[in-house]
Amino acid sequence: MAFYIARRLLATIPVLFVLSVIVFLIIYLIPGDPAAVMLGDGASPETIEALREQMGLNLPLLTQYGTWIGHALQGDLGDSYFMRQSVRTALAEHLGPTLSLAVLAEIIAVVIALPLGIRAASRRGEAADKALTGFSLFGITVPGFVLSMFTVLLFSVQLKWLPVSGYKPISDGLWTHLQYLILPAISLGVVQAALLARVVRSSMLDVLNESYVKTALAKGVGERGLVYRHVLRNAWLPILTVIGGSFGTLIAGAAVIESIFNIPGMGQLLVNSVQRRDYSVIQGVVLFVAFAYVLVNLVVDLLYAIVDPRIRLK
Numbered sequence: 001m002a003f004y005i006a007r008r009l010l011a012t013i014p015v016l017f018v019l020s021v022i023v024f025l026i027i028y029l030i031p032g033d034p035a036a037v038m039l040g041d042g043a044s045p046e047t048i049e050a051l052r053e054q055m056g057l058n059l060p061l062l063t064q065y066g067t068w069i070g071h072a073l074q075g076d077l078g079d080s081y082f083m084r085q086s087v088r089t090a091l092a093e094h095l096g097p098t099l100s101l102a103v104l105a106e107i108i109a110v111v112i113a114l115p116l117g118i119r120a121a122s123r124r125g126e127a128a129d130k131a132l133t134g135f136s137l138f139g140i141t142v143p144g145f146v147l148s149m150f151t152v153l154l155f156s157v158q159l160k161w162l163p164v165s166g167y168k169p170i171s172d173g174l175w176t177h178l179q180y181l182i183l184p185a186i187s188l189g190v191v192q193a194a195l196l197a198r199v200v201r202s203s204m205l206d207v208l209n210e211s212y213v214k215t216a217l218a219k220g221v222g223e224r225g226l227v228y229r230h231v232l233r234n235a236w237l238p239i240l241t242v243i244g245g246s247f248g249t250l251i252a253g254a255a256v257i258e259s260i261f262n263i264p265g266m267g268q269l270l271v272n273s274v275q276r277r278d279y280s281v282i283q284g285v286v287l288f289v290a291f292a293y294v295l296v297n298l299v300v301d302l303l304y305a306i307v308d309p310r311i312r313l314k
Contacts, residue, residue: 117200139194
């Protein structure tokens, strides 16, 4: 196990290297002088040149990258020009809300998708299966920000059950914390549930067509026991893969929802930094999210051996 983890971590180095190059070049993808863009049109040439020197933009490109990646490997992602704090501190302050939102959205997606997918596979071609198809089309075609507007109108404006926007940390109480996250989590989770339910259905159908399942049915094994004890256990690998991928997607793709609901998470930090041209923060957020995505995939691979003992990690 330890050897496999070490080998997988080593395999991520080329991926992270390519990502670091792309992230570093973000600062040069926006037209114009980065220092001039950050300072605005009213800045004098002397002020612009001073900021260029402060940011190291007057150095050769390879020298800039070498300095940046060297500091990044030591955990130093630079300083925010606008927030007057280190990027690492800014990430730490905004990570909690994003993780809370992503975890709750993933729970909602799994709770919705698993029973729907199992029911649709068990009743292939019947009303439950057709209802799942309609739900999947709805989830795939309706963007999360559109769904969020309807949930706000219903649960916040009309019923007044939940707050419209904002965020409260878990230190203010678990229920208070969840009240501010339920609507944005639903907006994210329903979209993921639509995709996950289709995968559950497809994976379950593949296992249901296996000969040992037909043999079990012929021997009189009950449908409920067959589905949950045998079929679902053998259908878990593709389901687990999609759950892991969707969790990484939730972390990376919560920017719009966090902005709508005014949640001070990583997504809102990224959006604000793009608007302010705070390049150090943009680079730090993108690099962190990319690393988190790679880490989630590694954890999913390790869970394969737990879900299916036949898999050996070598």
